Amino acid sequence: MSKIIHHQIIIVGGGTAGITVAAQLTRDWFRRLDVAVIEPSDTHYYQPLWTMVGAGLAKKTVTERREGSVIPRGVTWLRDAVAEFFPDQYMLRTRDGKTITYDWLVVGAGIQINWDKVPGLKESVGKGGVCSNYSYATVDSTWEAIRSFRAGNAVFTNPSGAVKCGGAPQKIMYLADDRFREAGVRDKTKITFASALPHIFAVEPYRATLEEVAARKEIDCRFRHELVEVRPDSKEAVFKNIDTQEQLTLPYDLLHVTPPMGPLKFIASSPLIHGEPAHLCGPRPILSPLI
Ligand SMILES: Cc1cc2nc3c(=O)[nH]c(=O)nc-3n(C[C@H](O)[C@H](O)[C@H](O)COP(=O)(O)OP(=O)(O)OC[C@H]3O[C@@H](n4cnc5c(N)ncnc54)[C@H](O)[C@@H]3O)c2cc1C
Numbered sequence: 001m002s003k004i005i006h007h008q009i010i011i012v013g014g015g016t017a018g019i020t021v022a023a024q025l026t027r028d029w030f031r032r033l034d035v036a037v038i039e040p041s042d043t044h045y046y047q048p049l050w051t052m053v054g055a056g057l058a059k060k061t062v063t064e065r066r067e068g069s070v071i072p073r074g075v076t077w078l079r080d081a082v083a084e085f086f087p088d089q090y091m092l093r094t095r096d097g098k099t100i101t102y103d104w105l106v107v108g109a110g111i112q113i114n115w116d117k118v119p120g121l122k123e124s125v126g127k128g129g130v131c132s133n134y135s136y137a138t139v140d141s142t143w144e145a146i147r148s149f150r151a152g153n154a155v156f157t158n159p160s161g162a163v164k165c166g167g168a169p170q171k172i173m174y175l176a177d178d179r180f181r182e183a184g185v186r187d188k189t190k191i192t193f194a195s196a197l198p199h200i201f202a203v204e205p206y207r208a209t210l211e212e213v214a215a216r217k218e219i220d221c222r223f224r225h226e227l228v229e230v231r232p233d234s235k236e237a238v239f240k241n242i243d244t245q246e247q248l249t250l251p252y253d254l255l256h257v258t259p260p261m262g263p264l265k266f267i268a269s270s271p272l273i274h275g276e277p278a279h280l281c282g283p284r285p286i287l288s289p290l291i
Contacts, residue, residue, distance in 0.1 A: 007036040010102035014039030017108030023072045040081035044070045054133040054142030055175035085270045117260040120230035132257045145254045151188035152253030157227045158195035159260045169258040191219045196226040
């Protein structure tokens with residue numbers, strides 16, 4: 001049997017959340033906390049900047065860092081992935097078969113992009129006017145589609161369910177509108193925001209302002225419309241009205257897709273989801289006065 005590794009605090013995921021928590025915990029050196037981050041990837045991405053990359057205002061390479069360069073000093077990086085949690089035993093197991101125990105556990109492994117939940121999307125994204133800021137691999141295709149756009153229908157989607165950054169599906173649309181005006185093609189362009197949500201934004205004060213912005217920019221907003229199919233051959237995006245179940249087919253020249261997202265499998269199937277809350281956040285007593 002392999003040796004058991006122990007750290008006071010284990011952080012799962014060295015993305016924005018994991019690195020921020022690790023930095024906060026180790027800011028005061030005198031606490032001398034023993035913090036380890038479990039992160040399989042060698043590369044850290046600063047995803048919020050992808051909106052600017054899609055709008056041609058930044059290069060995507062600047063959003064990429066060596067993971068080792070963002071791990072705070074004094075924090076141990078365990079280059080592995082978590083496979084299974086055993087919260088009752090304050091323990092987890094990794095993909096490489098290591099057993100790791102902890103006093104505190106912080107889970108920040110992000111959410112998963114489910115391209116294949118929309119038929120036709122996985123095959124078409126990144127070419128033929130179908131683009132998305134939601135991955136490093138496809139973000140350049142957004143700028144390419146906006147930059148080369150001359151006239152026609154520009155459609156921007158927003159799915160139901162949780163997404164990374166509720167504002168990002170709209171931000172790229174406003175930046176595209178700006179670019180179309182600059183390029184002198186806005187009067188030959190119809191912009192549609194097709195969103196599965198009931199309103200333009202869930203938070204009331206922002207909602208009122210954004211409704212004004214969309215009206216001022218002459219954007220056609222369709223709510224409760226979920227993207228259910230992309231037909232790249234005929235350049236059509238198919239939406240389902242969530243209330244009436246009716247289908248709406250929109251021709252597109254540019255289609256920016258915010259894809260459906262959901263939990264990572266190893267989290268969704270873990271006792272972290274189904275367990276009693278006391279199991280999930282209870283520290284071993286030794287640490288509680290320190291944090
Ligand atoms: C286009 C776009 C625009 C955005 N704009 C904004 C914005 O303007 N403002 C804002 O606040 N936010 C914005 N966001 C959202 C922001 O980027 C995310 O909320 C943030 O990255 C989430 O951080 P995270 O650490 O939870 O996940 P991530 O940054 O995705 O990191 C998760 C980490 O967990 C790791 N991991 C995965 N599986 C395992 C495993 N089994 N074991 C261990 N580690 C694992 C991954 O390798 C990854 O490094 C935007 C996102 C996008 C895509």
